[in-house]
Amino acid sequence: MSTISSPLAIGTAPQNDAAAPAAAPLLALEQVSKDYAKIDRRGGQLRLVWNLLRGRGAAHVYRALDDVSFTLARGESLGIVGENGAGKSTLLKIVAGVMPPTRGRIAVHGRVGALLELGSGFHPEYTGLANIDLAAALLGLPPAEIDDKREEIIAFADIGEHIHDPIKHYSSGMVVRLGFAVATALKPQILITDEVLAVGDESFQKKCIAWIENYLAEGGTLLLCSHSMYHIQKLCRHALWLRQGRVERYGDAMDVTQAYLAFHEEKSARAKAPIDARVAVSTGVYSVQSLDLAPGDVVPQGADVTVAGEVYSPDDRVPVILVGVVRADGTPVYGVATDMDRVAPRRVAAHRFAFTLSLPALPLLPGKYFIRAHALDPEGVRLFDHVERPLVVTGDSREMGFVRLPHRWGPP
Amino acid sequence: MASVAPARGSTASAGVGGIRGRALFANFLRRELFTRYLGSVTGFAWAFIHPLVLLVVYHFVFTMIFKAQRFGSESFLAFVAVALWPWLAAQEAIQRGATCLTSYAGLIRKVAFPHELIVYASVAATLVLQFAGYLAVIVALVLYGEPLHLTGLIVAVPLWIVMAIGVVGIALFFAALQVFVRDVEHVLMPTLMILMYLTPILYPLEVVPEALRPWVALNPFSWLVGRLRDVLIAGRLALEWGDAVALVVALALFYGGRWVFRRLSPHFDDFV
Numbered sequence: 001m002s003t004i005s006s007p008l009a010i011g012t013a014p015q016n017d018a019a020a021p022a023a024a025p026l027l028a029l030e031q032v033s034k035d036y037a038k039i040d041r042r043g044g045q046l047r048l049v050w051n052l053l054r055g056r057g058a059a060h061v062y063r064a065l066d067d068v069s070f071t072l073a074r075g076e077s078l079g080i081v082g083e084n085g086a087g088k089s090t091l092l093k094i095v096a097g098v099m100p101p102t103r104g105r106i107a108v109h110g111r112v113g114a115l116l117e118l119g120s121g122f123h124p125e126y127t128g129l130a131n132i133d134l135a136a137a138l139l140g141l142p143p144a145e146i147d148d149k150r151e152e153i154i155a156f157a158d159i160g161e162h163i164h165d166p167i168k169h170y171s172s173g174m175v176v177r178l179g180f181a182v183a184t185a186l187k188p189q190i191l192i193t194d195e196v197l198a199v200g201d202e203s204f205q206k207k208c209i210a211w212i213e214n215y216l217a218e219g220g221t222l223l224l225c226s227h228s229m230y231h232i233q234k235l236c237r238h239a240l241w242l243r244q245g246r247v248e249r250y251g252d253a254m255d256v257t258q259a260y261l262a263f264h265e266e267k268s269a270r271a272k273a274p275i276d277a278r279v280a281v282s283t284g285v286y287s288v289q290s291l292d293l294a295p296g297d298v299v300p301q302g303a304d305v306t307v308a309g310e311v312y313s314p315d316d317r318v319p320v321i322l323v324g325v326v327r328a329d330g331t332p333v334y335g336v337a338t339d340m341d342r343v344a345p346r347r348v349a350a351h352r353f354a355f356t357l358s359l360p361a362l363p364l365l366p367g368k369y370f371i372r373a374h375a376l377d378p379e380g381v382r383l384f385d386h387v388e389r390p391l392v393v394t395g396d397s398r399e400m401g402f403v404r405l406p407h408r409w410g411p412p
Numbered sequence: 413m414a415s416v417a418p419a420r421g422s423t424a425s426a427g428v429g430g431i432r433g434r435a436l437f438a439n440f441l442r443r444e445l446f447t448r449y450l451g452s453v454t455g456f457a458w459a460f461i462h463p464l465v466l467l468v469v470y471h472f473v474f475t476m477i478f479k480a481q482r483f484g485s486e487s488f489l490a491f492v493a494v495a496l497w498p499w500l501a502a503q504e505a506i507q508r509g510a511t512c513l514t515s516y517a518g519l520i521r522k523v524a525f526p527h528e529l530i531v532y533a534s535v536a537a538t539l540v541l542q543f544a545g546y547l548a549v550i551v552a553l554v555l556y557g558e559p560l561h562l563t564g565l566i567v568a569v570p571l572w573i574v575m576a577i578g579v580v581g582i583a584l585f586f587a588a589l590q591v592f593v594r595d596v597e598h599v600l601m602p603t604l605m606i607l608m609y610l611t612p613i614l615y616p617l618e619v620v621p622e623a624l625r626p627w628v629a630l631n632p633f634s635w636l637v638g639r640l641r642d643v644l645i646a647g648r649l650a651l652e653w654g655d656a657v658a659l660v661v662a663l664a665l666f667y668g669g670r671w672v673f674r675r676l677s678p679h680f681d682d683f684v
Contacts (some may be wrong), residue, residue: 045592046592049589052676096522100678123519126443136440137432140431142435
């Protein structure tokens with residue numbers, strides 16, 4: 001309960017900004033570009049080395065980042081979204097100082113300390129304990145100071161005897177546990193996380209999110225890379241959408257993530273429709289051809305939501321359609337089928353039937369849900385296919401549960 | 413994965429000497445010493461037994477089979493031991509140094525830190541252990557009755573330091589090159605082996621034909637081997653002009669290697 005209904009860190013960030021309006025941003029990137037050298041023939045390596053020694057760039061390059069600018073003020077939180085290969089990891093590497101940008105400037109006004117990479121930055125051959133020492137050394141902590149913190153880190157990580165094993169034998173969840181433990185003890189000025197929340201079980205994710213929210217509430221600064229729009233919206237005030245190395249959109253987290261999701265929907269709709277039709281014809285079963293949510297996948301609490309879609313019928317009889325709402329963890333919230341309400345999907349073309357379900361003033365509480373559409377035979381007995389879409393309901397309500405029941409507090 | 417807080421001016425070469433640089437170097441060195449050598453049986457063998465076996469084999473082959481001349485009145489065993497050890501130390505330091513970055517690939521790709529610290533730690537670990545072995549063998553040979561001057565160690569230690577400076581430079585050069593050109597590793601091994609026979613380790617410079625002698629003497633290692641024999645076998649402790657030249661050559665190797673390394677290290681993360 002604590003993580004989902006606790007006040008969002010987003011709410012605390014503006015106060016920090018207001019407290020220090022004139023302060024220089026913690027991090028500023030100005031027109032940063034990064035070219036990677038490409039080696040496209042034999043002997044290309046020697047030519048590359050020769051060019052680098054002469055102080056020239058590589059002859060053949062791949063541009064991973066192109067003219068990226070943004071600033072990150074103290075206490076702010078920025079999410080970075082984009083497809084695979086859009087340049088997110090390259091951007092984080094440049095921010096972390098792992099490599100210099102090819103062009104442009106990067107300014108960091110924070111405590112001088114190393115980037116401390118958790119997870120993949122640990123040395124796989126080292127034990128958990130040795131990695132704690134390595135992390136401390138990378139941050140420039142004197143050994144005396146790390147002695148004080150070692151116990152604290154081991155306790156937070158809570159991985160038992162595994163702390164004496166090499167990291168390479170750890171599960172990915174255990175690595176992240178240790179990473180968070182180190183970050184907790186060493187109190188970074190900017191927390192950079194790359195898909196760290198995707199690893200680990202549900203309860204550990206909640207623990208991580210709670211930890212980050214607390215970190216943000218205390219004035220910490222966050223740079224979060226994620227494919228989960230839910231996490232971006234929950235933890236970040238601003239977002240930056242990278243597309244093929246360029247900034248496609250930069251601004252309010254909600255606006256950017258919605259634009260990004262819309263882009264993906266268009267893309268998958270273009271790519272998917274004809275393929276599905278072929279498959280449906282060949283298998284000859286009732287199938288859901290499309291499912292769309294209006295106004296979108298992310299809606300504020302109490303919005304009017306419309307679920308629409310099309311179902312394929314192999315024998316051109318009128319199928320039954322069941323629409324359900326489930327919580328992100330799979331708990332059903334509500335479901336209703338066309339035959340229950342004695343309505344029929346309308347025939348829009350041969351073998352194709354469309355349906356529209358309006359959910360006015362959606363009473364779902366903020367959180368992540370799935371809208372599922374099931375295709376059933378005309379008798380409403382056999383279930384053939386289902387398609388689901390994520391739906392994020394936003395808001396800052398502190399009510400508990402899944403739905404808002406009509407209620408009234410009266411005099412006793 | 414999560415990562416924490418960036419460094420200002422965090423190019424890979426910055427901050428070698430600061431608190432952080434020293435802590436990291438100590439961490440890497442401890443790791444190299446304990447895990448790579450002392451942690452495994454084969455590592456230990458590499459450090460001590462391998463040179464010892466080589467020494468015995470050379471002694472046997474050259475004195476029993478080839479009946480090599482004694483090169484004056486010296487014992488052949490002492491003559492080879494004094495020179496063979498530093499060569500093997502340098503050879504191993506260069507070979508290990510050239511490939512040491514690979515095992516830290518994960519760190520190099522994700523964390524900003526001066527990459528040269530890894531090479532320093534690798535070379536230092538090898539040389540420290542090999543020097544300990546050298547001392548042990550010299551003392552053992554003296555106890556065995558070989559004609560060696562222990563006082564020569566006063567000069568031998570600085571000679572080793574000069575060698576170490578040059579070796580670090582060579583290791584830096586090949587370590588940086590190895591990241592881009594994987595063949596370095598395979599070319600290095602036979603090259604170093606050939607070089608060993610071209611260096612007056614198993615024979616004195618005087619037996620080399622007159623015409624070739626200046627070429628063999630050009631090898632900095634010929635100088636080192638000659639000097640070590642001067643101080644440990646002949647017991648001459650006086651410094652020479654050549655020592656200063658050798659120091660300059662070693663420093664040139666070091667700064668040259670480091671220049672190449674620092675030029676290439678910002679691009680490591682993509683290739684390592």
